[in-house]
Amino acid sequence: MRITIPTLLLDKNKCLSNIRRMVEKADRNKIQLRPHFKTHQSAQVGEWFRDLGVEAITVSSVQMARYFANHGWKDIMVAFPANVLEMDVINELASRVKLHLIAVNLETVEALEEGLSHPVKIWIKADTGYRRTGILPHNHVDLDRLIEFFENCKMLRFEGFLAHDGHTYKQSDTAAIQTIHNTSVYLLQLLKNRYKSRFPHIQLSIGDTPSCSILENLSGVDEIRPGNFVFYDITQQRIGSCSYDDVAVCMACPVVAKHPRRNEIIIYGGSVHFSKDVLMLENGNANYGVGVELTNSGWSSPVEGLELVSLSQEHGIVRASREQFEKYHIGDLMFFLPVHSCLTADLMKGYMTLEGERLEHLSGVPMNEMKVY
Amino acid sequence: MRITIPTLLLDKNKCLSNIRRMVEKADRNKIQLRPHFKTHQSAQVGEWFRDLGVEAITVSSVQMARYFANHGWKDIMVAFPANVLEMDVINELASRVKLHLIAVNLETVEALEEGLSHPVKIWIKADTGYRRTGILPHNHVDLDRLIEFFENCKMLRFEGFLAHDGHTYKQSDTAAIQTIHNTSVYLLQLLKNRYKSRFPHIQLSIGDTPSCSILENLSGVDEIRPGNFVFYDITQQRIGSCSYDDVAVCMACPVVAKHPRRNEIIIYGGSVHFSKDVLMLENGNANYGVGVELTNSGWSSPVEGLELVSLSQEHGIVRASREQFEKYHIGDLMFFLPVHSCLTADLMKGYMTLEGERLEHLSGVPMNEMKVY
Known part of the structure; x- marks a missing residue:
C-alpha cells in the first residue's frame, strides 16, 4: 500500500478479536x-x-x-x-x-x-x-x-x-x-x-x-x-477497557516539516483528521495521539519520545526526543493511535486495512446513494 | 425550507458583506x-x-x-x-x-x-x-x-x-x-x-x-x-475581529428531549456536527455555541439564557433559563453560532442559504468526482 495523505489504518485481526471477545462475553452472560x-x-x-x-x-x-x-x-x-x-x-x-x-x-x-x-x-x-x-x-x-x-x-x-x-x-x-x-x-x-x-x-x-x-x-x-x-482508542486504554495492543485503528500521517532546534516534527494530520478530542496528561500537557511504529505485522506498542501535542486544521505538532526526531525524515509516515476512534473515523470517512483494502464509512458515502431503496 | 436534521445555515448577505469589506480593505492598502x-x-x-x-x-x-x-x-x-x-x-x-x-x-x-x-x-x-x-x-x-x-x-x-x-x-x-x-x-x-x-x-x-x-x-x-x-464565528467575535452580527453561518438543530427539572434541552447536534472546539468562559464553563433566534430576515443577536454547555457524538446539552426553556418544544429547531466555523463547515459537508439553496463543501464531494479532469 502506498500512503500519501493522512490515512486511517485498520488492523482487521485486532478488530475481529475485539468483536469476538464481546460476542463471547455476551454469550457467557446469556x-x-x-x-x-x-x-x-x-x-x-x-x-x-x-x-x-x-x-x-x-x-x-x-x-x-x-x-x-x-x-x-x-x-x-x-x-x-x-x-x-x-x-x-x-x-x-x-x-x-x-x-x-x-x-x-x-x-x-x-x-x-x-x-x-x-x-x-x-x-x-x-x-x-x-x-x-x-x-x-x-x-x-x-x-x-x-x-x-x-x-x-x-x-x-x-x-x-x-x-x-x-x-x-x-x-x-x-x-x-x-x-x-x-x-x-x-x-x-x-x-x-x-x-x-x-x-x-x-x-x-x-x-x-x-x-x-x-x-x-x-x-x-x-x-x-x-x-x-x-x-478502542487511547481514551479507553486509560480507562482500563483495553490495552494499547487492542487498539485496532491507527492514523498514518506524512512528515512535512522538521524543526531541529526544538525537536518538533510537523505532520500532515490536524483537527480535520484526528478531531479536536484531547486527553489531558498528568503533567498538564494536551495529548492528541500516542506514537507507534509500523512493524511487519501492523504497528508496535507505544514508542517513548513521540508526543502529538497540538493540532490545527491540517497541521499536527509532534514533540520528539532527540532520538525519535532523528529517525524521521521529510516524506516519511508517522503513526498515532487516536484519542477518540469514533470521531477520528467519522472525519477520515473510511479505512485502509493492513492488507491495503479500502473500507467505507458512512460519512464518506455520497448522500445521493443514501436515497430510499 | 424544511429542516429535519442538523443543518448549517448560511446568510449570503452577511457573507457577501464580509467578503466585500476585505476586498475593499486590500484595495485601500494596495x-x-x-x-x-x-x-x-x-x-x-x-x-x-x-x-x-x-x-x-x-x-x-x-x-x-x-x-x-x-x-x-x-x-x-x-x-x-x-x-x-x-x-x-x-x-x-x-x-x-x-x-x-x-x-x-x-x-x-x-x-x-x-x-x-x-x-x-x-x-x-x-x-x-x-x-x-x-x-x-x-x-x-x-x-x-x-x-x-x-x-x-x-x-x-x-x-x-x-x-x-x-x-x-x-x-x-x-x-x-x-x-x-x-x-x-x-x-x-x-x-x-x-x-x-x-x-x-x-x-x-x-x-x-x-x-x-x-x-x-x-x-x-x-x-x-x-x-x-x-x-467569522464566536471565537473571532471574542478576539474582536467581528461583531456577532457579522457571523454568517449558524447551526440549526432539532430539539429531541427536554428536562424540566434542570432546565436543560437536548438537541440533535453533537461533536460530529459542531466539532469539539470549545471556548472556555470566564466562569470556567465550556461553551460550544451561542444561542440565537430565527427572525424574518435571518437570525437574531445572541439570546440571553441559552448555553450550549456539552457535546457528545450526536447530542448537545443546552442549559436554558426558565423563560427560554419554556419557549422550545420537542420538534422545534434551535439555532447556535459556532465556536469555529472552519471545523463546523468541514463536518457539516455543506450549507443551506436562508433562501433554501444548498451549497456544497469539499468534504461532502465524493472522492470519485475529484479525479483529474
Missing part, C-alpha cells in the same frame, strides 16, 4: 449483544459482526439506520431520543426493518403515535447517573404518564428501559465502574418491577464500552450495546 | 487579497469572491487545490508545508494552474526540484512568532542554504516569504494584535532586505483573520491571506 455501530459506521465492518452471529444493532441516527438497513440489517435500534422531524424516514424504515426508537418525553411519543404508519418498538431512556438525557428512575410522575400512554398505543410497542452509563468514561478505576454498573442494573430492575404487571416482557438494555469491557458479570439485563470496543 | 478558502471549501462561495474581482486563492491541501482548480481557479497557493508524497497530484496541478507551494526544509525543496515536471512558485515559510512551523528570521544558516538552492533551480521559482500569525487567535486586545502584526511585517522586511540583491522581486505574504479584520493599515506586505472572515 444476554444479547446489540453492538453500537456509530463507532465504525462501515458496511464491511458490520459484516464481520454478522459473520459472528450478530443480528441486532444499535445506531445513533436515523440516517445511520437507513445506511445499515440498506446493507441488509433487519433489527435496528436508534439509541438517540427520537427526532420527530424525521417522521418520513422513520416510517420508511419502519416499513422494512424491526425499528426500535427511544423517548424521554410524552410530547415525543404522542407525535410518534400520531405520525407513524408502521409499528415500532419504543424504549424509555432512563437516566441512571450520566445526567445527559433520560428520565430519573424516581420520577414516577413522568414514567407513569408514559407507561399509561403506551398501554393505549396502536403504533408504539413498549419494549423496555434503556440506559447509557457515559459517566464510566470519566473513571479509571475498575471498582468505580463496577459500582456505576451495579447501580444501573439495580435501578433498571426497579423500573421493571414497577411496571411488569402492566408489561410482563419488559427488556433492559445498557451499553457503554468501559463496563462491557472491564466487567465479567453482566447479568441482570437482557442486552448490551457497547460500540467503541470494535476499535 | 495589496493583493489571496483569500484562504479552507474555511468555506465551497465552489459556490468561491464564485462570490470571483464576482468581486478575486483571482488568486489560498488552500490548505493539495486535494483542496485540485477541487478549486476543477472549478476554474488558476492561481492557487497551498499554504501548508509541501507534502512531497503527493508529487503526482502536485505535477498534475502544476501542469494547469499557477501553483504556489511553501517549504521549511531543504529536504523538501530538494525533493520538489527533483520530482517536479512543471515549474511552481516556491515560498519560504517564516516563523514570525506563532511557533507552529516556519524558519526563524534569524536562522540565517537555514535561510541562506534555501536561497542558495533556489538560485540554481529549474522547476522551483522562489517567490518570497510568507508568515501566519496564528498567535493573534489567543489575543483579545487590539494593541496586542497590532504589535504582533508590526513584528511580522518588520521581520519579513528584514528577510526581503537580506535577499533582495539575489532575488529583486521578493513578495511578502501574511494572513490571519484577526490582523486583517482589526487593523486598518496593512501596508508593508504584498499580499494578505485571511480565511475565516468569510463566515
Whole structure:
C-alpha cells in the first residue's frame, strides 16, 4: 500500500478479536449483544459482526439506520431520543426493518403515535447517573404518564428501559465502574418491577464500552450495546477497557516539516483528521495521539519520545526526543493511535486495512446513494 | 425550507458583506487579497469572491487545490508545508494552474526540484512568532542554504516569504494584535532586505483573520491571506475581529428531549456536527455555541439564557433559563453560532442559504468526482 495523505489504518485481526471477545462475553452472560455501530459506521465492518452471529444493532441516527438497513440489517435500534422531524424516514424504515426508537418525553411519543404508519418498538431512556438525557428512575410522575400512554398505543410497542452509563468514561478505576454498573442494573430492575404487571416482557438494555469491557458479570439485563470496543482508542486504554495492543485503528500521517532546534516534527494530520478530542496528561500537557511504529505485522506498542501535542486544521505538532526526531525524515509516515476512534473515523470517512483494502464509512458515502431503496 | 436534521445555515448577505469589506480593505492598502478558502471549501462561495474581482486563492491541501482548480481557479497557493508524497497530484496541478507551494526544509525543496515536471512558485515559510512551523528570521544558516538552492533551480521559482500569525487567535486586545502584526511585517522586511540583491522581486505574504479584520493599515506586505472572515464565528467575535452580527453561518438543530427539572434541552447536534472546539468562559464553563433566534430576515443577536454547555457524538446539552426553556418544544429547531466555523463547515459537508439553496463543501464531494479532469 502506498500512503500519501493522512490515512486511517485498520488492523482487521485486532478488530475481529475485539468483536469476538464481546460476542463471547455476551454469550457467557446469556444476554444479547446489540453492538453500537456509530463507532465504525462501515458496511464491511458490520459484516464481520454478522459473520459472528450478530443480528441486532444499535445506531445513533436515523440516517445511520437507513445506511445499515440498506446493507441488509433487519433489527435496528436508534439509541438517540427520537427526532420527530424525521417522521418520513422513520416510517420508511419502519416499513422494512424491526425499528426500535427511544423517548424521554410524552410530547415525543404522542407525535410518534400520531405520525407513524408502521409499528415500532419504543424504549424509555432512563437516566441512571450520566445526567445527559433520560428520565430519573424516581420520577414516577413522568414514567407513569408514559407507561399509561403506551398501554393505549396502536403504533408504539413498549419494549423496555434503556440506559447509557457515559459517566464510566470519566473513571479509571475498575471498582468505580463496577459500582456505576451495579447501580444501573439495580435501578433498571426497579423500573421493571414497577411496571411488569402492566408489561410482563419488559427488556433492559445498557451499553457503554468501559463496563462491557472491564466487567465479567453482566447479568441482570437482557442486552448490551457497547460500540467503541470494535476499535478502542487511547481514551479507553486509560480507562482500563483495553490495552494499547487492542487498539485496532491507527492514523498514518506524512512528515512535512522538521524543526531541529526544538525537536518538533510537523505532520500532515490536524483537527480535520484526528478531531479536536484531547486527553489531558498528568503533567498538564494536551495529548492528541500516542506514537507507534509500523512493524511487519501492523504497528508496535507505544514508542517513548513521540508526543502529538497540538493540532490545527491540517497541521499536527509532534514533540520528539532527540532520538525519535532523528529517525524521521521529510516524506516519511508517522503513526498515532487516536484519542477518540469514533470521531477520528467519522472525519477520515473510511479505512485502509493492513492488507491495503479500502473500507467505507458512512460519512464518506455520497448522500445521493443514501436515497430510499 | 424544511429542516429535519442538523443543518448549517448560511446568510449570503452577511457573507457577501464580509467578503466585500476585505476586498475593499486590500484595495485601500494596495495589496493583493489571496483569500484562504479552507474555511468555506465551497465552489459556490468561491464564485462570490470571483464576482468581486478575486483571482488568486489560498488552500490548505493539495486535494483542496485540485477541487478549486476543477472549478476554474488558476492561481492557487497551498499554504501548508509541501507534502512531497503527493508529487503526482502536485505535477498534475502544476501542469494547469499557477501553483504556489511553501517549504521549511531543504529536504523538501530538494525533493520538489527533483520530482517536479512543471515549474511552481516556491515560498519560504517564516516563523514570525506563532511557533507552529516556519524558519526563524534569524536562522540565517537555514535561510541562506534555501536561497542558495533556489538560485540554481529549474522547476522551483522562489517567490518570497510568507508568515501566519496564528498567535493573534489567543489575543483579545487590539494593541496586542497590532504589535504582533508590526513584528511580522518588520521581520519579513528584514528577510526581503537580506535577499533582495539575489532575488529583486521578493513578495511578502501574511494572513490571519484577526490582523486583517482589526487593523486598518496593512501596508508593508504584498499580499494578505485571511480565511475565516468569510463566515467569522464566536471565537473571532471574542478576539474582536467581528461583531456577532457579522457571523454568517449558524447551526440549526432539532430539539429531541427536554428536562424540566434542570432546565436543560437536548438537541440533535453533537461533536460530529459542531466539532469539539470549545471556548472556555470566564466562569470556567465550556461553551460550544451561542444561542440565537430565527427572525424574518435571518437570525437574531445572541439570546440571553441559552448555553450550549456539552457535546457528545450526536447530542448537545443546552442549559436554558426558565423563560427560554419554556419557549422550545420537542420538534422545534434551535439555532447556535459556532465556536469555529472552519471545523463546523468541514463536518457539516455543506450549507443551506436562508433562501433554501444548498451549497456544497469539499468534504461532502465524493472522492470519485475529484479525479483529474
